[in-house]
Amino acid sequence: MTPDRRLHAYRPDIADAALKGRVESELFVTGTPAQVAVPVIGLRPQPDLAVGIDTELLLGEAVTIFERRDGWCWVKALSDGYVGYLPEKTLTEGQAEPTHVVWTQRSPLYPVPELRKPHVAVLSMGSRVRVVGEAEARGNHYVVLDDGTALYAKHVRPIGAEAHGDYITIAAMFLETPYLWGGRSGLGIDCSGLVQLAMAMVGRAAPRDADMQASSLGDPIDRAELKRGDLVFWKGHVAIMEDAETIIHANGHTMTVARENFAAAVERIGWLYEQPTGYRRPVR
Structure with missing residues (x-):
């Protein structure tokens, strides 16, 4: 099976040395460490500002640089393994670790x-x-x-201090935040970015995209078991159960992070994404 390009740094001309023997490439490199030096920056699948972002990285987050070319760096984020391109000027090297x-x-x-x-x-x-x-x-x-x-x-x-409250409480802090495709910050966020960032703030790792979360985050459950903190998935979308009847999700309907009745959301979303594809309970 071809490795997911979102999580594996490989191209025909250059690849992460950790992938040697798994992929074919002309050159394998170990990469160099760096940190994001701007408040927030979009990570793109191509070195082109006109191309939509896959996700965002925040100030101080660590990356590994595999290539520098024409003002761009091809990198892998250490937090979730996401691979893509960042403008070279948004990175810094040799900085002390954040505290x-x-x-x-x-x-x-x-x-x-x-x-x-x-x-x-x-x-x-x-x-x-x-x-x-x-x-x-x-x-x-x-x-x-x-x-x-x-x-x-x-x-x-x-860093490392325990959060007050659970990740659902943190997700609720983002209510009314604008929806942004690929967003992962308090300035704009998407559905899976909300799940990932809220969980990260209580020390719980989560994959970046909804399809990744739907296949690996926690354990599958039945709809009848849903309670606070569980996740509901549609094709290309994820929502957090605030309680047995209410979800919190970043969505393109309100273009914000919103609170919505779960049953009403299932009916509303159905015409576009059909019925939920699954339910999962993140490991506590």
Whole structure:
């Protein structure tokens, strides 16, 4: 079977050395480590800004670079193994490991620890930063990053710290966030991106795309067993059960992350995607 190009870095001219013996290629390379250096960037199947994105990577996330050419890097994301192209200028090498992760849906990044200063960027939940100090200003507590910029301290937590609540609670924090095909941030997100990012915030790994989640995330269950935290799949779509009667999902109907009655959603979605294709319970 041909390896999935989304998760395996191989082309006829170059491939990941880890795939030697499994695929044919002229050259096998081990790659070099790097980090995303911008708040959010789309990962594309081709080195062309006019091509739609497959997914997104966030500030501080780690990648392996297999090729640099014409201002693009062909990479593999360490978090979920997704392969694609990023503009070379969006990556940095040799950086120290991040220490903290953003825990709010979005957080303004300030040039100095002072909320009245114009912010220089907006970071999404899941962004990884390196904290080197702390500061107080006007009664507010900030963390100072290695480049001198600052975030409100309550918006970050040490990497590895347990989340308050479950992944469904975190998913609900994204309600009204715009739907974005391939999106995986607090600025715009798609259905499987919502599942993956919410689970990541409580230390639970999930594949990136709905078809991957439908075949490998947790255990299959029957519709009659559905409860809070279970997943419902349609062809090309996934929703999270908030309770036995309600789902949360990023969807193209409202173009947002929305809360919807499950039975009504099944009826509404049916004309386009037919009936749900399966139900799964993520391993707790």
